[in-house]
Amino acid sequence: MVKIALTFILMVLSFGVSFAFENVNSLIPKGHQPGNGYVNDILPYYFETNLSWDNSKELVLHYSHKKKGEPYPDKQIISMFKKSNGADLKIWEICFDNYEEIDFLIDDINKDGKKEMIVHGLHSGTGACGNLWLYQLGEKVPRKIFGKSVEGEGYILGANGQKSNLDHDFFPDLDKDGIVEILVGYRGESNHASSVDSPFWFDVYKWNGKSYFLADDQFPGFYKEELSGYKQLVKEKGETELLREYIKRAKNFAGI
């Protein structure tokens, strides 16, 4: 308990005198406070940010709502507050149900001068199934501009907001235009192997000024590399129906 309190004090101190939100725990709604059979063992995490629409800072808060004895939270909430005439005003909140882990960061992902929030929700289990969402942040409710089921851990590295990074394996700038592409990975079904052992297929999503759109056919170089990876797998593990299918698709997008 002492350790928790100390961590909290250190977090507050680290923001220095500019910290505008004095009592962050009071921003968590009563129904989500620990007690009544609920625990809060994912500590509330928060940081201040400055979105482009005005000069005052906003506070982003992430907290969980977990029943005692359950392995994972039933809800994780990300919310944003601002100061309005001295009061703490909630601008929005987004609730994520039944994820083991929620990682997110706020940054200008698509380099249009405005900040987005990217969120990876990871389910438990060896399949590392989850979801990836991209929200355009504005003065009101965030607008979802991308949402896909994904497989693979670590889309966003390191828990907790501003200290996180995008994993370059999933967000490479393949065409070197300064804006990252999003690789959405999934593993197909195979009769002879569990899906955990199946090779990944990656779809490439590219920003077009309005949204991230499926652009596999615009990245022949990427699929040439994927193709040689699949061929290597055939050498190592033998040909499977799934690999045959992936090789066919990769050849198509590689223009071979």
Ligand SMILES: [Ca+2]
């Ligand atoms: Ca942006």
Ligand SMILES: [Ca+2]
């Ligand atoms: Ca790019």
